Amino acid sequence: xxxxxxxxxxxxxxxxxxxxxxxxxxxxxxxxxxxxxxxxxxxxxxxxxxxxxxxxxxxxxxxxxxxxxxxxxxxxxxxxxxxxxxxxxxxxxxxxxxxxxxxxxxxxxxxxxxxxxxxxxxxxxxxxxxxxxxxxxxxxxxxxxxxxxxxxxxxxxxxxxxxxxxxxxxxxxxxxxxxxxxxxxxxxxxxxxxxxxxxxxxxxxxxxxxxxxxxxxxxxxxxxxxxxxxxxxxxxxxxxxxxxxxxxxxxxxxxxxxxxxxxxxxxxxxxxxxxxxxxxxxxxxxxxxxxxxxxxxxxxxxxxxxxxxxxxxxxxxxxxxxxxxxxxxxxxxxxxxxxxxxxxxxxxxxxxxxxxxxxxxxxxxxxxxxxxxxxxxxxxxxxxxxxxxxxxxxxxxxxxxxxxxxxxxxxxxxxxxxxxxxxxxxxxxxxxxxxxxxxxxxxxxxxxxxxxxxxxxxxxxxxxxxxxxxxxxxxxxxxxxxxxxxxxxxxxxxxxxxxxxxxxxxxx
Ligand code: MLT
Numbered sequence: 001x002x003x004x005x006x007x008x009x010x011x012x013x014x015x016x017x018x019x020x021x022x023x024x025x026x027x028x029x030x031x032x033x034x035x036x037x038x039x040x041x042x043x044x045x046x047x048x049x050x051x052x053x054x055x056x057x058x059x060x061x062x063x064x065x066x067x068x069x070x071x072x073x074x075x076x077x078x079x080x081x082x083x084x085x086x087x088x089x090x091x092x093x094x095x096x097x098x099x100x101x102x103x104x105x106x107x108x109x110x111x112x113x114x115x116x117x118x119x120x121x122x123x124x125x126x127x128x129x130x131x132x133x134x135x136x137x138x139x140x141x142x143x144x145x146x147x148x149x150x151x152x153x154x155x156x157x158x159x160x161x162x163x164x165x166x167x168x169x170x171x172x173x174x175x176x177x178x179x180x181x182x183x184x185x186x187x188x189x190x191x192x193x194x195x196x197x198x199x200x201x202x203x204x205x206x207x208x209x210x211x212x213x214x215x216x217x218x219x220x221x222x223x224x225x226x227x228x229x230x231x232x233x234x235x236x237x238x239x240x241x242x243x244x245x246x247x248x249x250x251x252x253x254x255x256x257x258x259x260x261x262x263x264x265x266x267x268x269x270x271x272x273x274x275x276x277x278x279x280x281x282x283x284x285x286x287x288x289x290x291x292x293x294x295x296x297x298x299x300x301x302x303x304x305x306x307x308x309x310x311x312x313x314x315x316x317x318x319x320x321x322x323x324x325x326x327x328x329x330x331x332x333x334x335x336x337x338x339x340x341x342x343x344x345x346x347x348x349x350x351x352x353x354x355x356x357x358x359x360x361x362x363x364x365x366x367x368x369x370x371x372x373x374x375x376x377x378x379x380x381x382x383x384x385x386x387x388x389x390x391x392x393x394x395x396x397x398x399x400x401x402x403x404x405x406x407x408x409x410x411x412x413x414x415x416x417x418x419x420x421x422x423x424x425x426x427x428x429x430x431x432x433x434x435x436x437x438x439x440x441x442x443x444x445x446x447x448x449x450x451x452x453x454x455x456x457x458x459x460x461x462x463x464x465x466x467x468x469x470x471x472x473x474x475x476x477x478x479x480x481x482x483x484x485x486x487x488x489x490x491x492x493x494x495x496x497x498x499x500x501x502x503x504x505x506x507x508x
Pocket of ligand 1: 144147178
């Protein structure tokens with residue numbers, strides 16, 4: 001293996017998104033994985049570097065490969081594994097939140113946590129809470145970075161230790177799968193990459209992924225037919241329909257997908273005469289069968305080897321992250337930084353006299369302003385739910401495109417604010433003390449319905465960062481469009497200027 005380049009260090013790092021790894025870091029892991037792979041081939045298993053360090057797996061969603069691959073990797077390195085796979089039998093069933101579960105993992109002496117969860121951004125939140133490194137084992141439709149590493153590793157081994165100049169076809173459900181999202185981002189670090197796909201719109205490549213790839217000079221080519229893709233690629237990466245991630249009626253979804261399946265199913269007939277290697281993150285759905293059983297016996301089939309390659313990649317990663325890290329004494333104190341988010345878009349309090357018309361008859365309370373037209377009744381109901389029997393003083397549509405709700409409530413907590421936001425995005429919150437506007441801000445909440453910040457019980461404070469002039473959610477990394485019509489351009493700019501310019505780890 002090449003000498004470790006000085007600036008490459010994974011020590012004590014969280015691995016949340018494949019986008020946080022550079023080309024050099026990915027290649028370094030490939031080389032390290034290849035060393036372990038080669039030793040294994042000659043009968044010498046790389047073992048015993050980690051003493052008795054503890055890996056805690058918190059898997060809120062089912063898993064066969066990822067969890068066992070991490071466990072095998074940790075145990076072969078001399079570590080210990082604990083944790084849970086599936087919520088059954090844990091206090092998650094008693095509504096324990098992620099934050100408390102993570103603190104408990106640390107209380108049982110975890111040195112590293114691997115987490116999987118159905119909500120986008122949930123693992124970033126766990127990493128914000130934890131004092132030990134956290135690895136994303138799959139969060140919602142968002143990312144699965146270690147899957148992307150093992151996918152690349154499979155290509156690397158087949159392609160003579162290179163990842164440039166690779167032509168990949170992707171198929172199945174591109175719209176809802178996290179593996180595709182991470183794989184595409186991982187490939188975009190390399191030169192002369194072509195990604196080809198052919199799928200119906202509802203299963204097609206998400207626009208934001210295509211945009212990102214194009215920006216990074218990846219050729220993305222949409223073909224009319226799967227057979228046109230299969231003709232021209234070195235690797236074909238198939239995925240199963242991700243029914244559990246689809247919104248809408250499950251029965252209708254199933255019907256729609258079954259109709260499409262004949263078009264994209266991989267059959268012996270379709271692959272005969274082609275040389276590509278067939279990959280799949282697995283599992284194959286044995287009911288819908290996106291890959292025919294006969295294909296399992298073909299020379300193109302590479303998905304079982306691909307799964308085995310995961311052990312080498314995870315070993316390489318755990319070895320790097322945990323090597324030399326020192327035991328962190330458990331304190332039970334949460335990192336201070338997670339207390340509050342930078343979601344409040346502060347506005348200058350000006351022209352108070354003009355504001356007087358909103359506050360003339362309230363001495364103390366909250367005025368929610370710039371609500372979407374006709375949402376005031378929903379907001380009123382929400383406030384009653386959030387604040388008990390609060391006194392709604394008035395609720396008007398004060399011109400054609402905005403309305404407001406005036407209440408005697410003097411304190412609205414984060415959950416209450418989120419509930420209001422879910423009825424009417426980006427409300428302006430005016431806190432009135434002694435008849436004056438004491439504080440005024442626009443409250444922002446990520447618009448992605450599957451984002452962890454929208455789960456009230458998890459208490460994740462919305463946080464944003466700036467990326468290329470855009471506001472992005474710290475957790476699910478979706479771009480945020482501010483819709484408050486009265487927010488002046490300079491206020492948006494001011495807010496942007498105050499945001500961190502990357503996903504800065506907190507608390508570690
Ligand atoms: C995942 O967790 O994303 C799997 O590895 C792939 C799948 O479930 O289809």
